[in-house]
Structure formats: C-alpha cells, structure tokens
Amino acid sequence: MNYVIRRILMLLLTMLIVSFLTFLAFELVSGDVAQTKLGTEGTPEQVAALRHELGLDQPFLLRYGQWLGGFFTGDLGVSYYNPQPMWELIGPKLGVTLILAAISFLLITLISIPLGLLSYRLAGSPLDGLRTAFNQLCMAVPPFFIGILFSWFFGITLKLFIPEGFPSSIRANPGEAMTQLFFAAVCLSIPRIAMTVRMMRSTVIGEMQKAYVRTAISRGNDRRGVLLRHVLKNSLTGTVTFLAQTLAELIGGSIVVEQVFGIPGLGRFLVAEIRALDYPVVQTIVVILAFWVVLAGTVADLINQRIDPRLRLGGAK
Amino acid sequence: MNKKAFAAILALLLTLALLVGCGQAAPATPTPVPDSGDTPAVETPAPVQSGRAASNEIVIGIAQDLDSLDPHHMTAAGTQEVMFNVFEGLVKPNAAGQIVPAVASEVQVSEDGLTYTFTLREGVRFHNGEPVDMEDVVYSLTRRMDGADAAAKNVALDVISDVQTEDDRLILTLSEPSGDFLAYLMNVYIIPMDYEDLETHPIGTGPYKFVSRAVQDNLVLERFADYWGEGGKVDKVTYKILENNEGLVLGLQSGALDLVNHMTSEQTSQLSASDFHVEQGSMNLVQALYLNSGVAPFDDVRVRQALCYATDKQAMIDLAFDGYGIPLGTSMFPSFSKYYDDSLTDYYPHDVAKAKALLAEAGYPNGFEMSITVPSNYSPHVNTAEVLAEQLKEVGIQVKILPVEWNSWLSDVYTNRQFQSTVIGLESNNMTARKLLDRFASTAANNFTNYSNPEYDEILARAISSVDDAEQTEAYRQLERILTETAANVYLQDMADLVAVRNGLNGLTFYPIYVLDVSTLYWG
Numbered sequence: 001m002n003y004v005i006r007r008i009l010m011l012l013l014t015m016l017i018v019s020f021l022t023f024l025a026f027e028l029v030s031g032d033v034a035q036t037k038l039g040t041e042g043t044p045e046q047v048a049a050l051r052h053e054l055g056l057d058q059p060f061l062l063r064y065g066q067w068l069g070g071f072f073t074g075d076l077g078v079s080y081y082n083p084q085p086m087w088e089l090i091g092p093k094l095g096v097t098l099i100l101a102a103i104s105f106l107l108i109t110l111i112s113i114p115l116g117l118l119s120y121r122l123a124g125s126p127l128d129g130l131r132t133a134f135n136q137l138c139m140a141v142p143p144f145f146i147g148i149l150f151s152w153f154f155g156i157t158l159k160l161f162i163p164e165g166f167p168s169s170i171r172a173n174p175g176e177a178m179t180q181l182f183f184a185a186v187c188l189s190i191p192r193i194a195m196t197v198r199m200m201r202s203t204v205i206g207e208m209q210k211a212y213v214r215t216a217i218s219r220g221n222d223r224r225g226v227l228l229r230h231v232l233k234n235s236l237t238g239t240v241t242f243l244a245q246t247l248a249e250l251i252g253g254s255i256v257v258e259q260v261f262g263i264p265g266l267g268r269f270l271v272a273e274i275r276a277l278d279y280p281v282v283q284t285i286v287v288i289l290a291f292w293v294v295l296a297g298t299v300a301d302l303i304n305q306r307i308d309p310r311l312r313l314g315g316a317k
Numbered sequence: 318m319n320k321k322a323f324a325a326i327l328a329l330l331l332t333l334a335l336l337v338g339c340g341q342a343a344p345a346t347p348t349p350v351p352d353s354g355d356t357p358a359v360e361t362p363a364p365v366q367s368g369r370a371a372s373n374e375i376v377i378g379i380a381q382d383l384d385s386l387d388p389h390h391m392t393a394a395g396t397q398e399v400m401f402n403v404f405e406g407l408v409k410p411n412a413a414g415q416i417v418p419a420v421a422s423e424v425q426v427s428e429d430g431l432t433y434t435f436t437l438r439e440g441v442r443f444h445n446g447e448p449v450d451m452e453d454v455v456y457s458l459t460r461r462m463d464g465a466d467a468a469a470k471n472v473a474l475d476v477i478s479d480v481q482t483e484d485d486r487l488i489l490t491l492s493e494p495s496g497d498f499l500a501y502l503m504n505v506y507i508i509p510m511d512y513e514d515l516e517t518h519p520i521g522t523g524p525y526k527f528v529s530r531a532v533q534d535n536l537v538l539e540r541f542a543d544y545w546g547e548g549g550k551v552d553k554v555t556y557k558i559l560e561n562n563e564g565l566v567l568g569l570q571s572g573a574l575d576l577v578n579h580m581t582s583e584q585t586s587q588l589s590a591s592d593f594h595v596e597q598g599s600m601n602l603v604q605a606l607y608l609n610s611g612v613a614p615f616d617d618v619r620v621r622q623a624l625c626y627a628t629d630k631q632a633m634i635d636l637a638f639d640g641y642g643i644p645l646g647t648s649m650f651p652s653f654s655k656y657y658d659d660s661l662t663d664y665y666p667h668d669v670a671k672a673k674a675l676l677a678e679a680g681y682p683n684g685f686e687m688s689i690t691v692p693s694n695y696s697p698h699v700n701t702a703e704v705l706a707e708q709l710k711e712v713g714i715q716v717k718i719l720p721v722e723w724n725s726w727l728s729d730v731y732t733n734r735q736f737q738s739t740v741i742g743l744e745s746n747n748m749t750a751r752k753l754l755d756r757f758a759s760t761a762a763n764n765f766t767n768y769s770n771p772e773y774d775e776i777l778a779r780a781i782s783s784v785d786d787a788e789q790t791e792a793y794r795q796l797e798r799i800l801t802e803t804a805a806n807v808y809l810q811d812m813a814d815l816v817a818v819r820n821g822l823n824g825l826t827f828y829p830i831y832v833l834d835v836s837t838l839y840w841g
Contacts, residue, residue, distance in 0.1 A: 031725050035732055162571045164571060264533065272560060
C-alpha cells in the first residue's frame with residue numbers, strides 16, 4: 001500500500017516538474033504563437049488582439065496555474081490551431097505510437113533474452129569475436145539510418161511496403177499500416193536488442209562465477225541446467241529493469257523513426273506541434289510521456305518483486 | 318535433455334518473433350498495394366498509375382500542415398495553396414492573372430470607382446448542398462470587415478463605407494477609390510452564414526469539398542459534383558504532409574505520392590524520367606537580401622549600392638539553384654508583365670572595383686562585418702546566404718550567417734525589426750503590384766526593412782488612389798525604379814517552382830500566385 005502511494009506521489013511530482021519545465025521552455029524560447037498564426041499578414045493590433053484572445057497577455061505563473069487547474073479538472077486545453085477536443089487530436093497518434101512501441105518491445109524481449117543466453121554460450125569460442133563486432137555495429141548504427149536503409153531495401157526494392165505511404169488511417173488499410181509499423185519497430189529494436197544482449201551476457205557471465213553456481217555444478221548438476229534454472233532467474237532482475245528503461249526510451253526513439261517512415265504517431269506530432277508553438281498540445285503530450293516513463297519504472301519494480309521476493313521488503317538487497 | 322530443451326525454447330521464441338512479424342505483414346498482400354509489380358518501370362509504365370489512375374485519385378505531397386481550416390483565419394501561403402480548391406470569393410484569380418467572377422456572375426464598377434455592384438450567380442451551392450444566398454455573402458463579407466474576430470479582420474476592407482443589397486445584387490460603396498479593391502475581395506471566401514464547424518469541417522463553394530483531415534498527417538478532398546462551373550476531373554485528392562524534404566522525394570519514388578511542387582533541382586534530379594516529368598514555373602516571389610535601412614551601415618545608400626555591385630546574382634543562381642531562377646532587379650517579377658521593368662535587372666552589374674570604391678567613399682575602405690539572418694527551415698534561402706557571404710568577402714565584407722527558427726524570424730526580424738539583413742522571398746498573395754510595393758512606404762506596419770523615402774511615399778499614395786489604369790501602372794513602374802536606384806535591397810531572383818508530376822498525370826497549370834489548382838489535373 002505504502003508503495004502504491006509512494007509511486008502515485010512520484011508520478012504526480014514528475015508530471016508537475018516536467019509540465020512546468022515545458023511551460024518555462026516555451027516562455028523562454030523566442031517567437032510568439034499569435035505572431036506565427038497571423039504570419040506576415042498580421043498587423044500589430046491584430047497580433048495584440050489575438051494574444052489577448054488566447055490569454056497570452058497574462059503573466060506566466062498565472063497561465064501555468066490555470067493550465068494546472070484545468071488539468072486536474074480534466075480540461076486539457078484547446079490547440080491553438082485545431083479546436084477539436086484534445087483527445088480526438090491526440091488519441092489516434094497515441095494509438096499508432098503505442099502499437100509501434102508494443103511491437104518493438106515484443107521483438108526486443110523475445111529476441112534478446114534467448115540471444116543473451118546464447119551469446120554467453122559463445123564466450124571464448126572463435127565466433128565470439130565476430131559476435132562482439134556485430135553486436136557493436138548494431139548498437140552503434142542509429143535507428144534513423146537503419147530506417148533509411150529499410151525504406152530503400154524493403155520499400156523501394158522489394159516493395160513490401162510503401163515508404164511515406166502510411167494510409168490516411170489504420171482502419172483505411174490495416175495491412176499496409178501494420179507492415180509499416182512492423183518495419184519501423186524492427187529499426188527501433190535493433191540497437192536495443194544489441195544492448196540487452198550485451199547486458200545479459202555480462203550479467204550471466206558474472207553470475208556463473210558465483211559460489212552457488214560452483215556448488216550446484218560440483219553437486220553434479222550440468223551447466224545448462226544451472227543456467228536455465230538458477231542463473232537465468234537471477235540475471236532477470238537487472239534485465240527487467242533494463243527492459244523497463246527500454247520501454248521508456250522507445251517513445252523517444254519513435255520520434256525519430258516516425259519521421260523517417262512518415263508514420264503519424266505521437267513523436268512526429270510532438271515535433272510538429274513544438275515547431276508550431278502549440279503549447280496546449282505539447283503540454284498534454286509531454287505529460288503523457290512523463291506518465292509513460294514513470295509507469296514503465298513501476299511495472300519493472302512490480303515484476304522484479306515477483307521474481308526476487310527479497311525486493312518486496314522494500315529496499316533490502 | 319537440457320540441451321534439447323534449451324534449443325526448443327530458443328526455436329520457439331524465434332518462431333514467435335517471426336510470427337509476430339508475419340502476422341502483421343500478412344494482410345498486406347491481398348490489399349491492392351500500388352506499385353507492387355515486379356516488372357522494371359522502364360518497360361511498362363509504373364503500376365502506380367493504373368492503380369490510382371483507375372480509381373481516378375491523386376496524392377499530393379506538401380511540406381507543412383494547414384494553419385487553419387477556417388478560410389478567414391488562414392494566413393500561411395501553403396494553406397492558401399491547398400484551400401484555393403475548396404473556397405471561392407465573389408471573384409477569383411485565373412491562371413492568366415486576371416480577376417474573374419466566381420460566386421458573383423458579374424461585377425460593375427461605377428465611373429468614379431466608388432460603387433461596386435455584384436450580381437449573385439444563380440445555382441451556386443455550398444458543399445452541404447444548400448444554395449448560396451445573399452445573407453451568406455453579406456455574412457462572409459462582414460466577418461472579414463468588423464473586428465469582432467481579430468484573426469479574420471482584413472484591414473484592406475476598411476475602405477468599404479457601405480454595404481447594400483438589392484434582390485440578387487450586392488452594392489458596395491467605397492470611401493475613396495481603390496484600384497486594387499477587387500483583388501482584396503478574392504480572399505473574402507464565401508461561407509455559410511453562422512456555420513459553426515469551419516475549423517473542423519469547412520464548407521465552401523469551390524470545385525473540391527473537404528472530406529477529412531488528420532492533423533499533421535493528411536487532408537482529403539473530393540470532387541464536388543454540384544459545382545457551378547466546369548469543376549474538377551479527378552475524383553479524390555489526398556494531401557500528404559511530410560515535413561522533411563527527403564520524405565517527399567522518397568514518397569514520390571515509392572509510389573506514395575503523384576505530385577510535389579516547390580522542389581529543388583537537387584531533389585528532382587533524384588527522380589527517374591520513366592516515372593516522372595518535371596514542370597517548371599516560377600514561384601512568383603521576390604527573393605532578395607533585404608537590408609535594414611534603419612541601422613548603420615545600411616542607412617547609407619552608397620553601402621547598399623556597393624552590396625548590389627558586389628553581388629553576382631547569376632553566379633549565385635547557377636551555384637545554389639543549378640541555374641533555375643530568373644534574376645530580378647527590383648520588387649517585381651515577370652509574371653506581372655504589365656508592371657515589370659526588365660531594364661532594372663542589370664542596373665547593378667557585378668563589379669567588385671566599383672563596390673570597393675563606393676565602400677571607401679562611404680567610409681569603409683576595409684569593409685565591415687555584417688550578419689544575415691535566415692529562416693533555417695528554408696534551405697534555398699540558407700544556401701543563398703552562404704553564396705552571398707562568399708561573394709561579399711571579395712569586397713572585404715565579413716558575413717556572419719544567423720540561422721533562426723521561422724517563429725523567431727517572424728517575431729525578431731519581421732515584427733521587431735531586430736536584424737541587419739535577411740534573405741527571404743516576398744510574394745503578392747492577391748495578384749496586385751501594390752502588395753509588393755506598399756510595404757516600402759515609410760509608415761507601413763509591415764515595412765520591416767525601415768525603408769524611408771518621401772518621394773516614394775508620395776508616388777505610392779497617388780498610385781493606390783488612382784482609378785486610371787495607365788496612370789496607376791506608370792506610378793508603380795516609377796516606384797520599382799526608385800527601389801532599384803536607391804538600392805533598397807539586394808534583389809536576387811524569382812525562384813523557379815519545380816513540380817514533379819507522375820507520368821500520366823496531366824493538366825498542371827501555373828498561376829501567378831501561390832496556388833495549386835487541382836481541378837485542371839487529369840489522368841490520361
């Protein structure tokens with residue numbers, strides 16, 4: 001119970017700080033949305049009138065207070081450009097990004113854990129050098145670059161999907177949409193898979209040198225049995241934490257990948273809205289992202305507690 | 318046994334991973350994915366054509382989302398370019414640069430130029446099927462005239478002193494003659510009276526009607542069957558928003574897009590001729606190194622002239638634009654043939670010695686340091702600034718390029734005039750010469766270059782109020798000459814508008830303003 005309360009408080013605090021910093025960033029950045037909206041045609045009087053209409057002529061803290069008040073009463077504000085309800089605007093984009101993140105996460109988990117164990121088995125063999133080099137390469141190549149390669153190879157050459165041709169909505173052509181999301185997810189996953197594999201490998205190697213492994217083996221268990229029955233479980237807490245981090249970072253990575261593939265997700269939307277100085281939308285997206293990150297950490301904690309009962313006591317090693 | 322179990326688990330997991338992939342990818346095959354044929358594009362026309370040509374639709378790539386769907390609130394040129402197909406005013410522009418009747422069928426102007434009588438066209442319908450009546454017209458006009466809605470107000474309409482209606486006729490009385498009045502009415506788009514959902518589901522009278530929009534992603538239009546005129550030929554038009562330039566090229570190559578305009582020669586060179594043809598028009602804007610005459614050293618006419626002599630615009634166009642672009646010498650471009658004076662183009666030939674002499678005379682024998690502020694998201698302007706920096710170095714001027722966000726450019730350069738010089742293109746969104754020239758009046762709110770010249774102000778005032786066409790034209794030409802002679806800015810070029818069009822798609826028409834008329838496009 002105590003834990004849940006602590007988590008919720010932390011969530012609120014994170015969202016508060018993040019939203020305040022975002023608000024502040026927009027205050028400090030030069031440019032004025034009223035001016036931007038009216039462009040080169042607006043007269044100074046029109047700009048002033050529009051600033052008033054949008055409430056931009058009020059002091060900074062008052063505006064933040066109003067936004068916060070609105071947020072806690074379920075009013076997320078209205079976009080300066082698109083006056084439909086905030087959720088109608090953000091919902092479809094969030095959906096796309098969630099699917100992208102889910103596919104990526106599934107790929108990362110399902111591929112990196114077995115691969116991590118396998119790569120431990122390679123330690124010391126001549127293939128190991130090759131594996132290390134390949135792993136380094138996968139970690140070093142940024143997703144956007146893999147994205148460009150994928151667009152050319154799988155899109156233009158093999159015609160498995162149409163680069164920049166994401167359907168006008170997922171429902172309009174679910175096949176094409178999901179194919180694009182799958183390839184984007186693979187791009188997003190490759191570096192994270194490489195990182196997770198490396199991380200697992202070193203954890204397993206460290207774990208295999210521990211006394212309990214020696215004891216288990218000296219009692220007649222074979223290495224593989226020990227690996228799967230004991231070492232895997234003991235290596236998992238670190239991996240789960242790492243995967244939770246991954247889940248949080250996937251959102252950040254999706255901003256780039258969505259740009260490359262032309263996928264209408266939350267990340268691409270965020271970039272466009274920042275450029276348009278559309279604070280109400282940016283604020284909402286930032287809060288969603290903060291929520292996402294804290295949630296990922298919480299889920300990791302909960303899973304780790306199931307794996308390792310010692311963690312349930314709250315802090316003991 | 319354990320080894321086997323391990324192998325089995327691994328195999329299972331990998332298969333699962335594969336299945337996830339295939340599971341997502343599988344449905345793609347039965348749906349008609351255009352461009353999925355494996356025959357080389359050289360031999361047969363790309364299957365894309367048959368796909369979208371068969372369903373009679375096109376997809377156009379654009380670089381930015383629309384700033385507003387409310388036609389009285391939109392200000393971005395890119396929005397105007399798209400929504401030109403959805404909305405109409407009483408009058409509208411045609412490709413030849415004339416103002417022709419649209420929702421009105423006839424316009425009569427009294428001799429003294431003070432009374433305009435519009436006859437409402439019969440049978441004009443809104444996209445929701447309702448007929449357009451006089452109430453709608455008056456509502457649309459007054460929405461842009463009074464200040465109740467700050468963003469919709471158009472100050473150019475302040476000249477209207479009285480609005481009367483008489484059956485199917487609208488009579489506007491002006492407080493003073495205004496030679497360009499009709500041009501300012503083009504943007505008074507006719508919308509249904511008291512219609513509330515303009516921002517989300519706009520309704521107009523144009524040849525295409527709004528269907529749907531996904532913010533920052535796409536906009537879908539459909540042919541309006543009840544259009545009063547000839548109407549469009551293509552049934553469905555999708556605008557796809559792709560902010561990065563690479564995306565637009567890739568989208569064309571992949572078959573996602575059929576047409577993209579405002580491309581650079583570097584981009585069009587990446588397209589294969591068997592799939593695309595490139596049509597060249599002009600952007601109809603005045604690209605220049607705009608100088609802030611309000612600050613030293615540009616308050617000295619000799620310094621400004623020195624900059625003009627130091628600049629080699631043709632070399633700049635060759636270097637940064639692969640030779641595409643028409644050199645300019647003043648604030649006017651060739652599409653406005655009536656007002657354009659070509660003799661001004663080479664008023665300042667490239668002459669380093671002369672530039673140095675003028676600089677010495679002005680007290681800068683060793684040159685000086687200056688900055689060029691450029692909107693960083695417009696790569697043509699950034700490239701131009703880079704070439705200019707090199708050219709100016711030859712006469713001893715050290716240039717520092719300051720790239721800024723568009724929002725900062727608008728507020729710092731355009732509004733607050735906190736800059737030394739900037740490279741930008743200025744357009745005339747209503748097809749009038751006045752739009753290009755009246756910003757250099759010393760008191761103009763949009764005179765961001767702080768140009769001040771009493772003689773200019775006087776001639777401009779005369780030109781605006783003139784109802785005699787010949788006299789007005791002559792006055793505008795005089796203004797152009799003054800701008801050149803006083804080297805108001807370093808005029809560069811009217812940039813080329815390169816449009817990549819998928820082979821099989823025809824009918825592209827260039828307008829002297831920033832619009833893309835999709836009603837003339839057709840497959841065949």
